[in-house]
Structures are given as C-alpha cells and as structure tokens.
Amino acid sequence: MSRAHPLAFWSVFVAAIVLLIVAPLVLPEFWRRFVTEVLIWGLLAMSSDLLIGYTGMISFGHSAFFGLGMYGAAAALLTTHPASLWAALLYGLIAAAAVAAVVAYFSTRLRDIYFAITTLIFSQIFYVIIFTSTAWTGGENGLNFDQPALAIPGLFSLEFTPKVLHWFVLAAVAGSYLLLRRITQSPFGMVLQSIRENEARTRAIGYPVERYKIVSVMLSGLFAGLAGVLYAIQNQFAAPDFVFFLISGQTVIYNVIGGVGTLVGPIVGAGFFLLLSEAFSRLFTAKYLDPIGLHALDGMSYLVPLGLIFILMVIFMPRGLLGFARRWLNR
C-alpha cells in the first residue's frame, strides 16, 4: 500500500522542479524574485508543518528560528573575509538550533494552546533581546552585509546572480523537502504522527514523548533557520522585524491555507497568500487613498481582505488547498 503510486508522485515532483528551474529563464525580474521569495517563505512554512501537521503542535514562534538564522548568517558574513557562504549557513543553522533547543526545552512541557502561547512568547523574548542590544545587532536598523559567492575554495567560485541565487534556493528547498519527507515517513516520523493522534497512548506504549517532541521542535527550527539564512543571502540584511511575531503568524497562515500535513502545501499556501497580497495591495493602493495622507500605510490594508479569506478558509476549508491530496503526498 505504501508504494501504490511512486511513479505518479515522482513524475509530478520532477515536473514541478523542472518548471521551477526554467522559471528564472522566462520570467521577468520582478516575478523571478517573487518565485524565489515564495520558495524561501515556503521552506519556513514547511518547517513549521513538521510541528503542525505531523506532531500536532502549532508553533507561533517560528520567527525566532527564522530571524536567528538571519542574524547567524549576518554574523558570519560580517566577520569572515571574504564573506563565506558556508560559514553563513553554519552560523545560521547553529544559531537557529541553539534557539530551538531553548524553546523546545521549555515549550514542550506544555501542550496544545499552551504550547502555542509559549512559543509566541519565546519569539518575543528574542525579538526584545535583538531589538534592544543595539551594539551587536544594530537594533532597529538591523545589519547590512555583502552577498557571499557560491564557492568551494580551490574548486570554483560563482557570483550570486539572481538566476544562480534562484537555483541555489531551489536546490536547498527541494533538498529540505526530500529530507523532511523522509523524516516524516521514517519510524521517527510515525511516532510523531502517533503523538498527534493520541499522545497518552503513545506514552503508554513506551515512547519517550517529551524527547520526540523536543527533537521535532529542534528539527523544525533547523529548517526554519535555513530559510532565514537563504533570506539573509537574498536580501543582504538582517532586521528585527523578521524576528517579530507577525512572521510566525504568516507562517501559520501559509500552513493553514496550503494544507497542513502535506509539506508541499505550505509552499503552495505561501505562493497563494503572497500572490493575493500582491494583487490586493495593488488594488487597494489604487482605490483608497489614505484620508490624512499617510501613504505608507496603504501597503498594509491588503491584510484586511486576506485576513477575511483566512478566516473563511479556517471555517469552511480546514484542510487547505492541498488537503485533498494529503494521503497521496504522504505515501
């Protein structure tokens, strides 16, 4: 049963990858960048799906892992000369893992709603720390740095042109997807799903539930940190805004819109959400001008219709856009 449609699954997978490889060659720069960003946000959302969709814990604190990944990358890129991509990845992942370890240790003591609240509060702790330690993090202004080169010393060195960056991000996201898929299908992943279905029973069978939860939070944090590193490399800055709770909230939204427990759903959700934001923000800035002339604000009002769509989806479409394919994707 578990190998019912491997061929169909892999051909769809390969087709999607090929489309995404070709995308930067045919799309104009704006939409190329859009697709790259969707992939990065999708990776963040996918990392959170490991918790929401498989272990059954909603994290409202993924911005902490994402943001620490960004700041870790920033630290590496500012201290190494010439800026090293691998150091950025290493530092970013270490920073995210360290934060994830702290968050996991405390927040997995609690369940359900309490877990969600605790992760939210932890992300705000890191936000406050980063925001107020101006000497190290640049405070509100954040940090700016140069893009590293895609290089293996002695072998080759490649400038990060937009296209190369896109392919690099695609490779990272596709690799993460395959890895996460493997993890969720492994015996370890099965235990996570059994925690979601019936925690008491899983414990009764003899699994150390707490340890499984801690590891799943840390794994999730690691992939979120990777997304943060990619985002830092793409945009060449790290800012406290990305540690702020709104990013965590959007991560959850992507998951719900795309369909939890599917891993690819969150990427689709991110694409759907960002596409709608783009459309609504154009519509709204054209239509309603702010009565007192604060044009900067118009950018946010698109969240009103988006929020309403989100609520409607929670009520009427709780399985998300890809919910219908959930079983098929997890085979």
Added chain:
Amino acid sequence: MDIPLDQILIQTINGIVTGMILALVASGLTLIFGIMDVVNFAHGELLMLGAYVGVVTLGLTGNFWLALASATVLIGIFGALMYVVTLRPLLGRDPLTTILATFGMSLVLQNYALWQFGAVSRKISEPIVGHFNLFHLDYPWYRVAVALISAAIIGGFWLFLKFGTWGIWIRATTQDRVMAQAMGIPVPWVLAGVFAIGSGMAAASGVLFGPFGGVDATMGLNWILRAFIVVVVGGMGSLAGSVLAAILISLLEAYASLWVSPSQAIIVSFVVLILTLLVRPTGLFVATPK
C-alpha cells in the same frame, strides 16, 4: 546602585496601577478560555478598538465616562457578534482552530484600524486632572482612580459570577456544557454573553489605559502578549490567579524599570513565565493542578 526609598514606593504604586489594568485585560481572556476553551487572539484588538471607540465618543461628546461606557457596550456587542460569526461554526472542532480563527480576526481588525485611523497615536485626555503629593513628586489622582475602577469592575464581575442568575449559568456551563443545556440553561446565549462580557472588559481597559500611553492600532499586541503571560502564570481559567499574577508581574516590571529601560523591563515577565513553566506549568496560583 542606590535607589532612594521614595522611588521604590512610587514604582510600587505604579506597578499596582498597571497591574490592575492588566488584570482587567487578562480576566476577560481567562474567562473566555476557562468557559469556552477559546484562546482569543483578537482580545488585544478588542482592547484597541475599545480605545478607538473611546477616542471617537470623547471627540463627539467630550465626556470621558460616557466614552468608557459606550466603548464597553459597543465592543461587548461587537465581541458577541464576532463570536457568533467566526467561532460558533468551530464549536466541537479542535480547540486549536479557534486560535487560528481569532488570529485571523486580529489581523483584520488591526489592519482595519490602521487603515481607518492612521498610524499617528491618538490621545485620550485624563478625566481627573488633580495631583496629590507623594514625597516630593506629584502623583496623578487619575492613576489611582484607574486602579480603583479596574478593581471595581473585576470585583463586580466576581460578585456577578457568584450570585447573579447569569453568573450561575456561566459557572454551570463551565462545569458541564451538556448537562447545563439539559437543565434548560440557554447555553448558546450564555457563551455569546461570556464573549460579550470579556470583550467589554477589554474595551474598558483600553479606554482606561488611553490617557497613559496613547491609542494606536498596534497597542493590542503589546497587551495581549502580557495578558498571555499573566494567564499562563496565574493558571488558565482562574480569575483570582490572573489578578494576582497581573499585579505580581507589573510590580516586578516596575521595579526592573528602576535599573533598565522599560522596553527591557518586559524581559522580567518573560523570566517569571519561564520559571513558572519550569516549576509549576499549570500556573502559580492554582490550588489543584488539573
């Protein structure tokens, strides 16, 4: 470091005053959670909307008390409507979906307020302008009044829960929803009523806080975060626990702000939360952990 005694005393009073407002916010949140298993993410936005209703009413009538009353009533009704439209369809599903729905609601309300009222913070002027002498500093009577009003609202609400018909219905519904229904209690109305009361309390605290820090679209987020901490520290669903935890945390933050800036003082409440989670995850002020 040398901190003069009068500074400590003033911070003590400050802490109790903000603690009472926080208690007012948190008791609405804990009430809604305790009875309905709903974590109302939009609670801070109800507070913010309440403050804006206060600003508008104050602009129209010039009467602070009228503004306070109208904000409480209007946002109370709005909260009940919000419950009926977005949360009632989710009854019986995983409680986690209610977080998602209320989170979406908070997003909508916050950005609506930003769009409607702009980013410039609005002011609510103090209805009581007098000061009294506390050591060599003038201390505004209004702050004392706020603490007393908050205490009166919470106290009144406690009496209502204890002795009022609706209060008894609410407690019955908390204990056993199905049995309450069977005994003829109008459970759907009770649930909507609870949401209305919680929302009204949030709105009242928004108006009361207005003169301290101004009113803007993002003020809700600040409060909801602290209210969440209070509710976890005090024990979810426990009214007395919330009040005690609110005062404890506000006092600690007030003392901490003697040494560090207020934006860093909030770390103290984070520490309290972490310690609580380590020592007693069900809440510090709950007698018997569930």
